Amino acid sequence: VPGALRRSVHKQQExxxxxxxxxxxxxxxxxxxxxxxxLLWKLRVAHDEVARRAVGKFKEERHNGYLRV
Known part of the structure; x- marks a missing residue:
């Protein structure tokens, strides 16, 4: 049985x-x-456009120089 198991594992690896x-x-x-x-370029451009829109949409609120969460 060990030999058969070894062959089976070898076949799976191959x-x-x-x-x-x-x-x-x-x-x-x-x-x-x-x-x-x-495709990667289009995804990158689309991601940048979404990020720009999000920054313009939401106002960053700062308190004592730190971004409010």
Whole structure:
């Protein structure tokens, strides 16, 4: 039984390594094609716009130089 268990664990490890390699290849292709880069840029720009709107919407209240919570 220990030998069979060892083979089973080895097969699982090989499968996880295969998946990790495949995910790395897919990520590399996405970066090279620019799709991931464009998506990240759009998310960053959208985040900045939301942050700017939030700062303009809410007035910062300070008390003795500290931001009120």
């Amino acid at each position: 499968f996880f390594l295969f998946l990790a390699r495949r995910a790395g290849q897919m990520a590399r292709r996405a970066v090279e094609s620019g799709t991931l880069r464009n």
